[in-house]
Amino acid sequence: MSTKRISKEYAELSQTPPEGYTIALPPSESLHTWHITLRPPPATPFHPGVFGILMTLPTDYPFKPPVIKFVTRTYHPNITNDSLGNVCLAILKPENWKPSTKIAAVLEAVRNLMIEPQPDDPLEERVAEEYRNERAEWEKKVKYHVEKYAMEPPVFPAGP
Amino acid sequence: MFQPQPTPFASACFASTPYAFPSPPQPVSNPPQPSRATALSYGLLGQRLDLGFHIPPSGGPAHSSIAGTTAGAAPGLGATGIGAAPGVPSRGLAYSSPQPLSHSRPPPHQQQQQRQHIVSQRHQPPVLIKMEDSDPHGIAAQQAAAKDYQPNLEGPLVGEKTTTSIITQEYEKADASFVEKTYNLPQTFQHYRPIQGDGNCGWRAIGFSYYEKLIEIGNRSQVESELARLRGLNQMLPSAGYQYWEDFADEALTLLQDVADNIGNPSIAHQLIFQRWNDDGATQSIIYYFRMLAGMFLKMHAATYDPFIADAGGIPGYCSSTVDIPNKEIEHLGITALVDILLKPINVVLEILYLDRSPGPHATKYRFPEEANEQDESQFGAIIYLLFRPTHYDILYRAPPLPVEVPQHPVSIQVHRVNTYDNGGGIMSTQTDLGAFATGDFSMLSMLPGFGPPSGPVMPLASPLASPPTDPLGEPFSPASQSQPPWAQQYCDDLTTPSPQSTTQQPPVVAPAPPSLPKSSTPLSPLTTATAGVTRPAIMAAPTSLVPPSPECTIRFSPMQLEYDGSKGSYPEPTFQVTTSTFKNSVWNRAHFGNPDFHPEEWSPDDENVDGRMGSRKKSK
Numbered sequence: 001m002s003t004k005r006i007s008k009e010y011a012e013l014s015q016t017p018p019e020g021y022t023i024a025l026p027p028s029e030s031l032h033t034w035h036i037t038l039r040p041p042p043a044t045p046f047h048p049g050v051f052g053i054l055m056t057l058p059t060d061y062p063f064k065p066p067v068i069k070f071v072t073r074t075y076h077p078n079i080t081n082d083s084l085g086n087v088c089l090a091i092l093k094p095e096n097w098k099p100s101t102k103i104a105a106v107l108e109a110v111r112n113l114m115i116e117p118q119p120d121d122p123l124e125e126r127v128a129e130e131y132r133n134e135r136a137e138w139e140k141k142v143k144y145h146v147e148k149y150a151m152e153p154p155v156f157p158a159g160p
Numbered sequence: 161m162f163q164p165q166p167t168p169f170a171s172a173c174f175a176s177t178p179y180a181f182p183s184p185p186q187p188v189s190n191p192p193q194p195s196r197a198t199a200l201s202y203g204l205l206g207q208r209l210d211l212g213f214h215i216p217p218s219g220g221p222a223h224s225s226i227a228g229t230t231a232g233a234a235p236g237l238g239a240t241g242i243g244a245a246p247g248v249p250s251r252g253l254a255y256s257s258p259q260p261l262s263h264s265r266p267p268p269h270q271q272q273q274q275r276q277h278i279v280s281q282r283h284q285p286p287v288l289i290k291m292e293d294s295d296p297h298g299i300a301a302q303q304a305a306a307k308d309y310q311p312n313l314e315g316p317l318v319g320e321k322t323t324t325s326i327i328t329q330e331y332e333k334a335d336a337s338f339v340e341k342t343y344n345l346p347q348t349f350q351h352y353r354p355i356q357g358d359g360n361c362g363w364r365a366i367g368f369s370y371y372e373k374l375i376e377i378g379n380r381s382q383v384e385s386e387l388a389r390l391r392g393l394n395q396m397l398p399s400a401g402y403q404y405w406e407d408f409a410d411e412a413l414t415l416l417q418d419v420a421d422n423i424g425n426p427s428i429a430h431q432l433i434f435q436r437w438n439d440d441g442a443t444q445s446i447i448y449y450f451r452m453l454a455g456m457f458l459k460m461h462a463a464t465y466d467p468f469i470a471d472a473g474g475i476p477g478y479c480s481s482t483v484d485i486p487n488k489e490i491e492h493l494g495i496t497a498l499v500d501i502l503l504k505p506i507n508v509v510l511e512i513l514y515l516d517r518s519p520g521p522h523a524t525k526y527r528f529p530e531e532a533n534e535q536d537e538s539q540f541g542a543i544i545y546l547l548f549r550p551t552h553y554d555i556l557y558r559a560p561p562l563p564v565e566v567p568q569h570p571v572s573i574q575v576h577r578v579n580t581y582d583n584g585g586g587i588m589s590t591q592t593d594l595g596a597f598a599t600g601d602f603s604m605l606s607m608l609p610g611f612g613p614p615s616g617p618v619m620p621l622a623s624p625l626a627s628p629p630t631d632p633l634g635e636p637f638s639p640a641s642q643s644q645p646p647w648a649q650q651y652c653d654d655l656t657t658p659s660p661q662s663t664t665q666q667p668p669v670v671a672p673a674p675p676s677l678p679k680s681s682t683p684l685s686p687l688t689t690a691t692a693g694v695t696r697p698a699i700m701a702a703p704t705s706l707v708p709p710s711p712e713c714t715i716r717f718s719p720m721q722l723e724y725d726g727s728k729g730s731y732p733e734p735t736f737q738v739t740t741s742t743f744k745n746s747v748w749n750r751a752h753f754g755n756p757d758f759h760p761e762e763w764s765p766d767d768e769n770v771d772g773r774m775g776s777r778k779k780s781k
Contacts, residue, residue, distance in 0.1 A: 002441075004407065005404075005407050008407075009404075060440075060444075062404070063444050063448070063486045095485065096480070096481075096485070097485070097486075098480065098484040098485065099404075099408070099448050099486060100401075100402040100403055100404045100405055100408075100448070100452060100484070101403065101404070102403045102404045105403060
């Protein structure tokens with residue numbers, strides 16, 4: 001079930017990737033790990049950066065949500081500013097996940113999160129505070145992070 | 161014997177006094193009110209309390225009495241009941257997980273608390289509350305525990321048919337209301353099919369039964385029209401917000417196609433759905449397909465169902481928080497939608513038995529769709545029976561109904577029995593009195609050979625029996641006896657409204673009708689005593705009323721009736737002074753009712769031996 005669905009969705013997405021995304025499968029690995037690169041739109045302070053996203057699809061996908069991690073360090077209220085790069089995305093929470101949600105919709109949600117952070121539901125309390133109250137300061141730090149971490153093509157961890 | 165006169169006013173007062181206002185000190189062993197409230201909130205709505213705490217019903221007298229009685233032994237338990245739940249090891253009563261029953265049986269009141277909050281136990285790890293937590297029973301702690309809780313799932317997703325006596329055994333140490341209900345369960349439902357309680361059990365039970373009923377109905381074209389119907393519905397899924405549905409639908413429709421292909425061989429088809437529903441991927445997909453269908457139905461009828469959703473999210477919010485989420489148990493709205501979109505088109509009704517603490521010996525029944533509750537079972541193509549125990553559904557199976565034995569001649573029995581009393585006419589309402597029986601019996605005696613009413617010693621016997629000084633018979637009869645002889649009244653009544661009863665009475669009566677009727681009615685003048693006025697008219701009225709035949713009555717109640725043709729008067733019973741049937745039937749015969757000197761024939765026992773022809777004919781009857 002899951003393999004069939006994943007390959008179907010992968011075929012769809014690799015043919016017509018959503019805006020700003022490139023999708024690849026890591027060599028000699030199962031369909032359950034995807035290497036995704038995201039280039040946020042120019043309107044955002046993240047703009048020139050290239051962000052690597054590692055998506056893991058559980059074996060009982062689609063009945064369990066995919067897991068998304070940023071491999072590129074990101075200064076964002078909803079993304080942990082560490083090597084884990086956990087993302088807080090409402091539609092991916094186990095209690096909200098719907099098996100009828102396509103991966104394309106998940107990627108779309110991630111892109112929207114880059115455009116419009118959700119400081120009310122933060123993973124990084126301090127960044128959210130800054131985003132709300134000192135937007136200029138936050139943008140400055142974002143640009144610093146982009147220059148420091150996101151200018152090179154992302155390096156995905158080898159193996160699961 | 162004495163009973164107060166049942167005037168409407170008196171009876172109303174009498175009845176309302178003891179029952180309308182239950183006395184406050186209710187015994188603890190009988191706490192119907194809180195359980196009823198619990199039953200309603202869990203059972204009828206089919207809803208589940210996730211956190212497992214229970215809001216006590218607000219201040220009913222019965223509930224407060226329980227709280228009062230338990231407070232002494234276990235202070236604090238009565239108010240919320242939460243405290244009992246986590247600390248007490250689950251007893252494996254409401255669910256099949258075999259928890260050790262090592263601890264001693266708690267005192268009754270504690271047990272009640274336990275039953276009442278059996279829901280909470282089911283959703284919590286047995287005893288994993290952290291002790292350093294400031295409030296080990298707080299909502300936050302319970303929420304945390306519930307979040308990490310992985311239910312101990314045992315058995316197949318869909319089990320084999322099992323005898324329901326297992327359920328009875330499971331509950332035999334439970335609360336008395338459960339014991340009684342589960343004890344009665346196997347009498348109606350011999351088998352049940354355990355469904356795994358992974359949060360999908362309601363969906364799984366209904367979905368599996370859907371296939372099962374299609375196989376049982378065994379109509380291939382019906383299954384194929386279902387396929388076509390569901391394919392049509394699939395096209396609307398994306399507009400209901402379900403972007404990806406193809407795989408789920410494929411799984412469900414493939415199984416439906418397989419059922420159609422094997423419809424001629426039900427055992428294979430049954431095995432097929434049993435296997436497929438126990439295959440993890442397939443069953444998840446089919447269930448999710450049904451979830452999408454139900455969600456789509458709700459969204460299509462959002463205006464109807466929005467008022468049922470308390471949250472601001474309305475139907476879309478409800479769907480994305482409940483219906484669309486895997487392993488979220490079905491609730492009332494979900495059942496309604498699923499029945500409407502899946503079962504209603506094939507005329508299958510869902511009947512759920514709620515095993516709860518509501519009073520009564522049987523589990524509460526409720527049917528979906530709602531209107532099926534008032535309809536007769538014969539109108540349904542099939543019925544799916546589910547057993548609901550708080551938070552869990554299993555499938556129930558009824559034994560094939562026993563053939564109903566239709567009594568062959570119930571009607572004629574009733575008629576013969578009733579007309580004895582009906583002859584009494586006005587005394588119908590008081591026939592329970594001994595006097596009524598006396599008159600009724602004697603009026604029958606008067607029809608027997610040798611018991612002519614006026615001449616025999618019967619009448620003196622009847623009067624003292626039927627006339628106690630306080631005879632209530634006197635009341636309804638007095639007006640009639642004052643104005644005119646009651647027998648005459650009776651006569652007129654019967655003439656105007658010939659009843660089937662009087663017709664059936666004809667054959668035995670016509671021959672022995674008392675010739676001295678006018679004479680015997682003379683003492684019934686207004687001068688007669690009350691005793692005679694009561695009893696004698698009743699006796700006399702009976703045979704008299706039966707003399708005129710009612711030719712228009714075509715109902716035949718007895719073999720005698722077959723030989724009797726009222727209009728032609730060809731009644732074959734030989735009669736006194738009649739030599740030819742022509743004379744007998746003529747109006748010149750005094751025994752003919754049309755004769756101006758009408759005088760009923762009288763039978764005397766001597767005639768029988770004198771007229772040999774008559775005797776032989778009697779024997780031939």
